[in-house]
Amino acid sequence: MTQEITPEIQDQLNLSALILKKNYKNADLTSWSGFDLENDMHVKQAKRLLSLFGIKSGLHLRNSLQRYENGQIVSHNFEKLASEFRMMTSSDFDAKYNAEESPRTKGIYKMVWKYRFSLKKEKLMGYEMAFYIFQMRLGHVLGYMGTEELILRLEEANDTIKSTFSSWSEFHRNVCLGDEYVLGATEQDVSKFPGTATLWECYQRLHIEHADWFKTWKK
């Protein structure tokens, strides 16, 4: 049974809008899943994404959600590195940074160093919770999760996000950082395949109706 999307729920769904848009440009932000269940191409795309995340069933989905919720996806690694860096002097860090060869890891070092103190509490939870919501919506396409459970989980994800971040932009900065941590630095690059956008680009284009719903932060 599909329930109506109340403004409150829409507000909660929108927390994943950025990630959703990035993964699927044609997503409809005002629907439960973001995908048109009647449209085979939409469903196919959702299936593709799910298999990309290794989600083959409701159980896989819930296990994945739990990993996002617990910070096992990025926050744990981020925090481990950050706490190491917090104990370091800048020269120690430079040495470690220069000794590293992989540009990817270097990028991560640079980022963690920069935010080692400021994100001590938040870590990359914003990113993880946004992804948490996104995956639920994706799972809904194939019926792995019903709207009732979605509502229940959304509500809690919303609480977590809003008690951690104080504004729409602060939360999204975290989402972008998480994305960068996972995928590597994403500077704008015109040479890349057209149609793929960096999260930052998506953020710039993201248009949320009734953006004033986001005024109620910090519950």
Place this chain on the structure above:
Amino acid sequence: MSAIFKEKIVPKLKLESLTPSEVKALLQVLELMDTTDTDLYKNAVNSSKLNGVTTEFTKNTAQHVYFHPKVFASEQEGLELVGSWHPLLQKGFFPDEKSTTKLVEFLNFSLSYLQTDAVSEDLKTQIFQVLKMLVQSESEASLPIVRFLVDRIFDIRDVLSSDFLIQFCIRYQILNETYAVVNSDKTITKFPFKINNDFVQHFFDNDWRKFITQFHRILPVGRVYVTGAYDLMLPWFTTDLAAYYYDNLEIIFEAHKAIKERLIFGDVKSLELLNLKTAEGFYPLIAALGPKVWDAGDTLLFNNRDKDIPQEQLDVCYLRFIDWLTADGGSNFYTEAFKDYGKLIFTENTAEALPLQCIPFWFNTCHPETGIKNQTETYNTIFSDLLIEERQGKLPMMRFDHKDFQMTGEFLIKNVFQTKDNLKGFLHGFTKESIKNPLNQFLVRTFYDAREQLFNLYNAEQQEILQLYLLEMAYSTRDVRDDIRKQNLPLITKTLITLCVEPGNYSRVNEIGALKSIDACVTKICNTFAGGHYINEARPLELNIIQAWFNYLGDFYYSSRQEAVWVSDLLTTQGIRTATYFNDREDDLSYFLDKAITRIITFHRKCKLKASKNVAFGKISSEIEVYLTDFLGTLKKDKLNVNTSKYLSDYSQSSIADFSNQTELMTAIEAFYNVHFKEEATTETPTAIDNSQTITIEMEVTEINQKYVDAVLHNLEHYGENGNYDTELIQPIDEKIEEFKTWLLDDETGIQVRMGQALYMTLLDTNLAPGTEQETYGNLCRSLFVHLVKGTQMAASYGMGLQAMAKSGAYSEDLTTALLQVVDDLNA
């Protein structure tokens, strides 16, 4: 009719040479022939010599009547004469041997003429009626006439005459009933028209070989769609003929050839001959298809087999059929013979009649990689109808080694697929195909049937490969028709459940349990399976299992009891067992227990808060209460640390928890609380952090010691959480900063770094910024930070960090200024 008799015969009759009784017979002949108006008759009948004489039709008389070579000299006259005999024969006056010989001679001579239009249809009819009477007569005439007919019919050098005779013999049923043979002692024996030793003796010089050769030769001869020799002889077939075939395999092959030719030229099937049966019930012509290499014609013959032929006689034939299909790279598939007949051998059959060898044939021909693409679809349809459809997942019975054989998965794996050493390679090609491919459906049934034996058939590594294959198949059921999914998914799932018994591999358990998402038909077995693995009292409990339990509590809650349904069992039955496990562990697991209990309580609270929205939540919370009562009631009271005990106690008294009726649970929680708070003795040694949390700092700080420093550090790290901005605690250290620095020199636990870190965080805390309520605490921290860090290695990097922060624009003006001040102080 009798004109010719009157004209040609009567004048020739010489009564003088006859005895009176013969004369009397002759007079009867004349009467019958309607020639009483002749002088001969009148004279004779008036003769007084005939009074009291009995009539006797002797050889002499017969020759008088029938032996007239001169008349036979003219074909037309001769035939008319023969045609006029009807009344005589009816009366029983038959020709003698000499006359018959002459007659046969004449018939041979005039046969061509007889077929022409010059002979009227009426006359032809009369002649053949005469021949019929002769054949059926118990006289010397019978056998020679039959011989004449048989000879000429089998003589295909003159195929027109042969056919002519056949048509008339059939029309007047001349060769149907019996013929008579006069024995040497003048007795007469009647014989039926049946192919047996007598028949061969009478007409083929007692030479079966000669008969058979001629028989086979005539079979294909004749006009299309008209009755022919075969129809004439059909009533003659006997078990003797079958027995003769039975003894001569080579001759059967000749017969096959003749039947095939007859089929090709005459388009008739010769079913009766093909399915000839011996007295013992053996079908020699069909069975003989077994010992030969087939061609297209044999396929055709076999398809025409009688449906009553016992299975044992057919077994080998089916194998030959498969050989034929395999020969020449399977090219016989494309023949008309296969399309029109061969296919029927499969489709009009049941698996029970077919040999087991069909299975390797099917797998070889339709193999996804090495099979023959063009043939796959046809064979897949054929064999899935035969072996899979309507069988409710059971393997069919087939023929093997001349017996009915109930196929088993074990047998197939061992003897047919022979995958013992190469399961991976074997499955490789099939894994890529979905369950849509009937070969995979059959494999699934094979493994399902063998499921208990799989452990003996395959080693652990192979079992793993098999599981992966089955999982692949399970997921592929998503994209197939409903009925295929509903048939196969339970088989796959049950096989996997059988295979996955080794404890510990929970990701596999989850993967199998997750198959329930595919179709509701496996929901129940999947749930039972997952529950069986997670709650298995036969296996020792482990921390990771307990952890998994409480992780799944989340799924159980969020899905309103639809997912991880075994959690319900867990909550209601496993409380005491969990407690016993922890009681038996000697190491300190209070941290783990704290986490676990926090999680359980979190969900209890959620349930209570939402109880009005869904009855499921009320159920979960009461199940949790059962668990907690069992668990906490049994758990040793020193197992929980002080925080956990306090947390529990606080929660139990809250209105949300609503434990008021749970006296047993309340008592247990109280007992834990009392261990830490009512009794003085704190025998256990909780972790350093826990210890320091409980310190209530009211001490007079006279000197810098470990306890004091710990307290300071704890306050700095945790003021944000408990709101305890304890300025008075920190003040002394700022005053005795030099003493503290000296103390730090002896410290080896990294207090200085931790302290620096904690202070650094306070700098960035907007709550401590100048102009806020906690400014004092903040100022104290800033001062302490400068004192502590200045001149150390860390100073430069902290300085840079603070500068960057200050310039980031994230902070208020006041705090920015304060931060820059700190930087200045550090560099000063």
